[in-house]
Amino acid sequence: MNTAYLDMIQGNNPGVTPVWYMRQAGRSQAAYRKIKEKYTLFEITKQPELCAQVTELPVKEYGVDAAILYKDIMSPMVAIGVNVDIKPGVGPVFDTPIRRMGDIERLHQFDPTKVDYIAKTIELLTEEVLDVPLIGFCGAPFTIASYLIEGGPTKSYNKTRGMLISEPDIWNGLMEKLADMSIDYLAMQANAGANALQIFDSWVGAVNSAEYEQAIFPHMKRIISTIKTRFPNLPLAMNGVGTDHLVHIWAKLPLDIIALDWRSSIGEAKDRGVTQTVQGNLDPAYLYADTKTIAKAVDEILLDGVRHGKHVFNLGHGVFPEADPAKLHWLTDYVHEKSRELWARESH
Known part of the structure; x- marks a missing residue:
């Protein structure tokens, strides 16, 4: 197996990013x-x-060093009794948004039998298909809650932040339920054979740092601490968008990897308390550019990563539909080639 991803996180520098x-x-x-x-x-x-076939596609097409399980952050909702529909061009939509404590009380305890196909996919991938590590994941409570409260995608998160501010009892009740789900869901993936785990808190950048510390951090700490206690050798990552103001708080959590989007500086990560592996952080918009322009931006990111000491290259957010697969293949090769030069120079 290609273990470069795991080696980097565990402090066994593979000599390539x-x-x-x-x-x-x-x-x-x-x-x-x-x-x-x-x-x-x-x-x-x-x-x-x-x-499993879809999960493996980018490994075969791009030559990446890790696979992430193909699914949606809404995939486990059926296991707590929530029906969700993903509408093309819209996203996850719920018929009955959560507004009051009674709505929360109707949420079930996580039932792994309702999503046993996810565990079976992980077993198939790790036992038979992949020659790179497999990353399992979940959506973080805030991000899941934003869909549940708003009834679907939003750009303002007004109802979500409104509940956090004005209905702290209801908010904490929902966070506790979703934290329980996150723990059970991540544990299921770990037990099935996932080689690493990642928590996507995609929209938590909508709250300020004080709100985060008071109303979200305790629940995240419980999830992360519980998973790290149960699976101490399994790398655990945190990922968000527009979360530069939260990086110093994430650095206090028992995480192994902190993902930075393109608005955060890898070079400043240590100054902000980040001793963990950093992940990121090319702006996906660069995928529209020519390779010379991309290479210049990548060079700076890789150099900052080498100086930090532990770095996994990624985009600052997701691959978009118009992205050219040939360019992603080129980018993967370029990161490997350039980073080998940088790590070799660093070791002398």
Whole structure:
């Protein structure tokens, strides 16, 4: 197995910067688009062999050093009794948004049998298919809550932040339920054989640092501490967007990897308390540019990563549908080639 990703996180420098991309499976890939002509996202995830095929696509096409399980952050909702529909061009939509304590009390305890196909896909990938580590993941309570409270995607998060501020009892009740789900769901993936785990708090950048510390941090600390106690050797990452003001808080958590988007500086990470492996952080917009322009930006990121000491290359957010697969293949090769030069120079 190619262990560069795990080696880097564990402090065993592989002499190359490992790379994978958020949303690397699907969207921009021709083979995936063909599959999507016949199946929805949820239909793919319910078929372990097909889901394993989609998960492996970017490993074969781009040569990345890790695979991330193909699924959605909403995939576990059925296991707590919540029906969700993913509408094309819109995103996750809920018929009955959460507004009061009674809505929260109706949420079930996580039932792994409702999503056993996810565990079966992980087993298939790790035992038979992949020659790189597999990353399992969950959505963080705030991000999941934003969909549940708003009833679907939003750009303002007004109802979500409104509940956090004005209804702290209801807010904490929901956070506790979703934290329980996150723990059970991550544990299920770890037990099935995932080689690493990642928590996506995609929209938590909508809150300020004081609100985060008071209303979100305690729940995140419980999730992360519980998972690290149960699976001490399993790398655990945190990822968000627009979260530069939260990086110093994440640095206090028992995480192994902190993902930085393009608005955060890898070079300043240590000054902000980050001793963990950093992940990131090329702006996805660079995928529109020519390779010379991309290379210049990548060189700076890789140099900052080498100076930090532990770095996994990624985008600052996900691969978008218009991205050219050939360019991602080139980018992967370039990161490997350039980073080998930088790490070799650093060791002399």
